[in-house]
Amino acid sequence: MTDPTQTTKPGRTDRPDGSFGRFGGQYVPEALMPALEELEDAYGRYVLENEDGFMDEFRARLADFGGRPIPLQRADRLSERYDREVYLKREDLLHGGAHKLNNALGQVLLAKYMGKERIIAETGAGQHGTATAMAAAHLDMPCEIYMGRTDVNRQRPNVFRMRINGADVNPVDAGRGTLKEAISETMRDWSRTVEHTHYVIGSIVGPHPFPAMVRDFHAVISEEAREQCLDRLGDLPDAVVACAGGGSNTMGAFHHFIPDEDVSLLAVEAGGSSLEVDEAAGVAPNSATLSTGDEGVLHGARTTLLQDSHGQIMESHSVSAGLDYAGVGPELAHLVETGRVTPVNVGDRVALEGFHRLSTEEGIIPALETAHAFGYLHEVCAEDGAIDDDPLGETIVVNVSGRGDKDLETVIEKTAEMGLEAAPDMSVFDGGLR
Amino acid sequence: MTDPTQTTKPGRTDRPDGSFGRFGGQYVPEALMPALEELEDAYGRYVLENEDGFMDEFRARLADFGGRPIPLQRADRLSERYDREVYLKREDLLHGGAHKLNNALGQVLLAKYMGKERIIAETGAGQHGTATAMAAAHLDMPCEIYMGRTDVNRQRPNVFRMRINGADVNPVDAGRGTLKEAISETMRDWSRTVEHTHYVIGSIVGPHPFPAMVRDFHAVISEEAREQCLDRLGDLPDAVVACAGGGSNTMGAFHHFIPDEDVSLLAVEAGGSSLEVDEAAGVAPNSATLSTGDEGVLHGARTTLLQDSHGQIMESHSVSAGLDYAGVGPELAHLVETGRVTPVNVGDRVALEGFHRLSTEEGIIPALETAHAFGYLHEVCAEDGAIDDDPLGETIVVNVSGRGDKDLETVIEKTAEMGLEAAPDMSVFDGGLR
Amino acid sequence: MSDRSTIADAFADGPAFIPYLAAGDPSYEASLEYVEALDRGGADIIELGLPFSEPIAEGPTIQEAIVRALEGGMTPERFFEFVEDLEVEASLVCMTYYNLIYQYGTGEEGPRPFVERAAAVGIEGFVVPDLPAEEADPLRAACDEFGLDLIFIVAPTTRGERLERMMDRVSGYVYVQARLGTTGARDDVSDQTGATLERLAGYDVPKAVGFGIKTGDHAERIVAAGADGIIVGSALIDIVADGHASGAAVEETAAALETRARELVDGAARGAAADGNVPEPEQP
């Protein structure tokens, strides 16, 4: 799990408060600090040192309950289309339908080892919420999920899944009602209940030790992918491409490739409808934090943010709820700053085209989040030009972070709205999901 | 794949027309007979003899694209609740969300080997349709799916998934608009287009060689499960439980256990709202074919059917679209007749309770079809009584044939309608899926 | 091949006209009138459909006729009464699906009880679209026992060994399926028909062509191409359905059926005259 060659030490990083270069830290209300200390201790013992066989149990449950290992599949038609070798890391096959379970299962199990009695979590797309609800049901822990009102409305199937798994879903009305507000509200709950409750944060964001710990739970993605590449290709890939909201998906897919300096690591953010920003309204019509944001402090960490000139956090926007967040994890911010990870982005339209392309050509309906990675792949690979010059190279692994069952309604609506060419005729869908 | 000890020979059975005891045969329009001959030949060469490495390619695609092997998971809380060892064969983790892909991928690949240019299929729950659409997209074959109008309306998410994968969906208005009518309509299409089209039938039903071939594609379930039991438990289970519509799920789960005579094999059918039959209206409020039906000829095979005294086929009913069929595959009919498989059934209500139990206690939202198996498990195991006397024994494998994402709306509606106790409070769901 | 066939006589003097109707469509009484109208219009043989709930070989026209007939209360027993009530000169052939034949009686004796009863009411043969030659031996045996014909459908795809097997078992006539697909009236004449007739040329059994024949003109061309008879279903059922939908009087619809029957008979006769290649009817 730990890798001696990585730029920052796992768990304990450059500074005792868990920074990644300039980024990271623990900017939280005092009431939460003891819980973070307790968590740091538990993380060190159970996760890093496998005390009481924690990691063994985690791995076993990830296998049996989650379905790991997850295949690395050659995408035959994309490979042919682009005249490159395109491989898919199929996290969409993980139980729950997204990579999110790796982390949710890890944290709920850890909470159990720590003697906690209740689980709370925020969710954006609902993928982390459903993963947490599933893990909590599996491990018999009461569970409450905070979800922005906007997201509740645009990801209804996931709301139902959480409820059906026995979790309570608390809609958050503050702000634009998306992930940012849900995180704030979950932190408030935690401030009240910290003694017996564990907050299962859903990405590599938040105060130390969350970013390191969430990364470690997801690192199994790149651990497997790297091995699968070596086994199958006899070589490492030229590039790994993954979509980034908070960044758990990217860090999971990148972690074990970081020491392999010839492997390009591409983080694809949501370009939304535009990269321009409306300062006055405090609104960014995108969530391309790494490309357009700057340093600040949000949700417990110093990191890269979308903020106005005063330091107020922007309302981000993306067609995909799971990328719709105004910050990124501190480790990702650091790796971008040091040049190890290249941030890129594609807008809603290109993402939707990517969605339809993967669905009709490969028979895999991706999450809208994931679709951004395929939109980017297409933007690079559909160009004429020497492969040597582009950021991807010959052999590319794309992390299929989740499946798109939750997005059907949004896709139908947006496809019609945008009049996409590549998409199948959607007219039979008139009338929506019922 | 083939097993010398099974009661009927794989592919070629007792009679040259592919019977299982009294059951089976090829009762189809003359125009289809040459296609069946052609298919029989292809099945013999590619599937049974692995010509051109067909089976190797099939297995490799099942692994990479489908996500096999699929785990066998211990159900901790059910095991505790029932004081037995309950294991879950997690076909819900297969790409597409149900066991159906095993067969769909096998047949679409076979069609490609046969030089066919177009795929058609019927679907009930939409699971076979989505699996076929995915396989067809994956293998670059045009695809049309027939689906009864009632099922189109109650399984909308699956309709959308098929469309998004690029398949055409043709609603069938005949009769009650369920699986039976969809099969008839697909056979009609095939009669017109048989020269260049392959009909991917979705269960172990239809004329020879479909029942044997579909079983062989699904037999990987029991092949894996049997090995996993031996690896993990050092022993075979006492019972294997699987829900049965047409029977592909049962035969997949049972096939490699058939020679193990100490392993009980339980096929759980849909008891619907009642086992009584309305002869005059031609309606069975269930689809418990094996328990209440008798011998007849339907959709190409002699088998056990729900029919009235004149031989007209009944309209079956079940809360789960995928079990809502008036027949079963001839092999299953035969195994029930010989006593090797025990047919049982549970009604809509017990199935819904099973659905909620698995969701809240194990963190797995099963398909409504699958939920019948858990309803039955509960009926047996929640009884006080000596384990020795009951049909299940100590160690039980339940085949989790699919996930329930497609069923959320039906479940919400029916849960409210039935006022189920075990279910979580559904009141937040007012307003349905949008 | 059975040597008790009486149906083949219908092909004795010129091309046979073989209409199909679903018995009981849209009602028992009306259906009697319609069948009798076709008889008056020159039918040599009438294929009477006994409706089955899963008619997998039928297109939409006949499917709807079957639904109307079932909703009108048609059952196998009513069907036999229907045949008894009919006053027609044409030979009667029962067209139905195998499950109804199989289930009749106790359901344990196979097709025999059904055939026995059919013979008793005057049915002279069967067409069973979901019973290929490979599955037909029990029915063939019962037919032999009671002196009935068993007609098989030859598809454009039927060839070689399978054709042999079928020709070994057929009696009465072969039903030449004019094209791939389900039943239904079409506006063209299929090329496949000629090819199939050619493959059958060596067999001494009358060849009646069906699937899609609609007008006198079609009939003429089909017979000119070598058919010994024409089978017409959907085009006639369209007339029944139109009459039903528009609420026309039964006599009016019956008259329209009779008119169309004459047109088809005349067309077939023209076809026979034109090419002069009407095959000599075999004497069994």
Added chain:
Amino acid sequence: MSDRSTIADAFADGPAFIPYLAAGDPSYEASLEYVEALDRGGADIIELGLPFSEPIAEGPTIQEAIVRALEGGMTPERFFEFVEDLEVEASLVCMTYYNLIYQYGTGEEGPRPFVERAAAVGIEGFVVPDLPAEEADPLRAACDEFGLDLIFIVAPTTRGERLERMMDRVSGYVYVQARLGTTGARDDVSDQTGATLERLAGYDVPKAVGFGIKTGDHAERIVAAGADGIIVGSALIDIVADGHASGAAVEETAAALETRARELVDGAARGAAADGNVPEPEQP
């Protein structure tokens, strides 16, 4: 610990009353009136909230105040103007989240520019709810440079080494969080308060208790339990919000605030008298 603290003087003669309002809630002008009313009502120190878009430590009452203030156009620069425009006797403490402090100026120099500007307009200290002692050194250094206090919040869960670290860095007073959770007026007095005060007894810094204090009665009990001051936010913001919602005149709301302030001051005084255990104010 800074030896330039002036805020500690506010604790010199009896328990300090420390009200909190969000600057600019619901408008710049009204907010000036409200702060001045609290000053007239007996405030010793006023915690002025500079609203941040993600107030993770606040309950719904203060969250809504922050939304109103932001919608009214409050920014850090306007906040400093606001402080300049205020005419109050009480010491002023700025309560805000770290990102606003950090971003001020070029965004490259850390908290220094913000502290410099705050000092210039007369702010005497900071409370930063998302800045634990572990992350506070840069801000502490800037405060030292410009002679400002840095107040830390002690939670019921703060103990041991962490408490030490905080007490090493605190100046002005410590903000004793009366209970776990976010800000918000409550009807009871938490048991946790006494326990925290006990843990703090050995440290010679004034202890002001906040989170949930609503009435004079609460104030009395808190002070009787050993607090050197009371911090009241949500209960006052409720008055602002009610006035805003009902469209009451600004003077009316201001008067209500002043009345409540007096009630709280009186309660605190009763608490001090009752137990006589008002700690001696330390001289820095």
